[in-house]
Amino acid sequence: MAGGDDLIVGIDLGTTFSLLAYVDRSGVQVIRDENGEARFPSVVSLRPRDGGGTGIVAGWDARRRAVEHPRTTVHSALGLIGRGLADVEGERRFLAYELAAGPRDSIQIRLGDEAFSPEQIAAHVLSALKSLGERQLGRPIRRAIITVPAYFDDAQRNATRHAAQIAGLEVVRMINEPTAAALAYGIGLRGAIASSWAPCENGLASNRDGPISLPLPHCSENDGGAALEPQSSDAAAESSKSGSDHAETVAVYDLGGGTFDVSILRIESGVFQVLSTGGDTHLGGDDFDREIIQLIETEVARDFNLPIDSPATRQGLRALSEAVKIRLSEALDARIELDLGAGRTYFRTLTRDEFESRIAALVDRTLQKCDQALRDAHLAPEQIDQVVLVGGSTRVPLVRRRVEERFRRRPYTALNPDEVVAIGAAIQGSVLGGERPDMLLLDVASLSLGVETLGGAMSKLILRNTTIPSRATEMFTTFVDGQTAIQIRVLQGERELAADCRVLGEFVLGGLPPMPAGIPKVEVEFLIDANGILNVAARELRSGRAARIQVIPNHGLTRDEAEHMAREAIKHARADLDAHRRIDLLNQIAFDTAKAEQMLGRVAHLLDAAKRETIEQEIAALRELAKQPPSDLNDLQRALQRFGQGTLSLAEIGIREALRSA
């Protein structure tokens, strides 16, 4: 209960917007800002401070800075979380800010002189949202349920958890967005919905005067509040016949800013059981915007022979395209006007038909995922009792039409598609707080988990759509006499070849007693917990000894780094952000100096002694600095940059040499 010290809030950490909600005695409350707006932009911007240095702003303040300060404002960073630089190559040109490679193929976001990991950016969003919530609640928020796209893989889930830890939040549970939405929907089914929860046209929030209140049946007397008023009358008939004992099969279609998920659930006597899930972490409303951006870019290039390449124009074009998309959800056409400078203006009227033909292929991709989810649940479209639409992008009329055709029923649109996920997360918070013993979520692993076998095949140990927690064990042995460590590559994905799957990391099982080849029997346990996160343990059966496991993630943070940061986060949120940055910088220094040293060895014969010595000194100096890093991390960053410039010639010589010898 709100009032106790152990409140667990629900946070929807989204690609474009984040929201925070909680449950108190009168029901679910969604935190709103002073303008009554529940959506908090997942945008972070670096702003010069009056007294020098820089400060960080998040939310609407940051979003407003986007067009004027494109290079120091980060949007859609959540789309980068837990991914490698190579994974996001296709999106890069749409981003106004710069990306750089961090250690282990991780992504660094460059803002002015500073570099941040996507986790840090997400942590800033979370921490600002948390402060907003704390100001309104009048007490600290420490524990949270955080939602993630169902199709997030292990690395993305871990990175999200790290972001929350950096923001000083204990993640009590991570739940999948569509599952959270189903929870909010299922609660609504029980017929106790307050009048303030009345939907309005288009599913947009109507009540801007105060928090939306959604009382939970067991903890509030039903004060005769108006029943839920769905838009379609058949939906009303559906929900009224659904008592708590009645089993209902629901499909949740969740199209957000950057991701798509579909989940099929069975709701029965308070248990929400996910039967199957599918999705694409790379498909959302941002892609609709990009279709418009590309159209404008092409036409501007054709008509004016002008490339759109300044970050400010690009950021402006993004905002414009989003506005056009929103307009086309209500109107049949939208006028576009783009000032290109020097008296040149690009005019264009985009019709809804044109827009729809451009996004048709994207919408089709979501429907293919729906078909797959239905097959996995062994259900025909007719067996789905209700289709619930979630995510702002489901306001696009084409999306609604195609979903209706596919499932052969009017989708349920009475829930506010922006807020329903945060509301579901808040409800799950009350379940984990022990206040709802009648309710339970049974979710599934959205991706198959396996190991790479000899020859590069993927051997699946836990199949997708298996209910979590789920455990599997596998035996491993040695190939060489006296071998004391075994290396295992853990994969996630549906393809048969390891190369086509996502590598979660290398697991090194160490500390095996030396024995002849093939004799040790190492039992490795893979356990996917209720957060959808993998835990690995290993034991050598002959000696009975637990094997030591070292996990090297494919990219992102190692467990030690993450734990270190989490410990720091508890002490000081701000200092911890620095700690993360410090780790990243130190990793980068170790990486860059090692690379320079290697290069130096290769091309030493092409350099004169003085140059060689200078570089050697630079390497030694930077390493010395890293041993006792300065308290101002900007100094460390500058030193790293100087080093990069100083050894640039080395890299060039190295490349020339490589080309010559090739």
Add this chain to the structure above:
Amino acid sequence: MTAGSPNTPMPVKCGTCERPMDVPVFCGNCSALALANEADYFQLLNQPRQFDVDPARLRQAYLNVSREIHPDRFAGKSDDVAQLSLRVSSQINRAFEVLSDPLRRAEYLLELSGGKSASEDKSVSPAVLAEALELREEIDDARARGDTAALGDVRRRLEARRERRTDEIAALARALPGDESLRNQMRITLNDVKYDLRMLEQV
């Protein structure tokens, strides 16, 4: 479990309060959790150890047990209890998965009755390989011609065969533990039906 064990599970006593437990992983009396590594899937979900299950009863039992043992119930508890719940919960999930699927349930009963596992004995009926080859060619031909009607026909025949084999397996599973030749026959039929399933994935 050894061959010939009775169909009704033995009542298990709670390690904490010593009252009898309905399911060996959770005590309805004192709410203690227990790791029951020796218990079979039928005991875990309080079902008679036999091939025929009542899907509604099985589901209800699964939901009831899950409600008590799921990690969401132990969010604020000590690490030990949370870990135990994680293990028990994954065990219950596996039990429900296996018992819900007739073929996996049959396979599991065969294992409990001392029959060979799929990896120990991969043999199939003599006709199966030739049949599979023929069907394979038929599918390739139909696909090359773009003949969806022929593909539909293959699919219907495969489904009919899978059903016939599933019925045979059910009959054999009801006669378990039986003698060794019955268990071997069941092993072979289970291997046969896997060919049908694999082919069905391809049409």
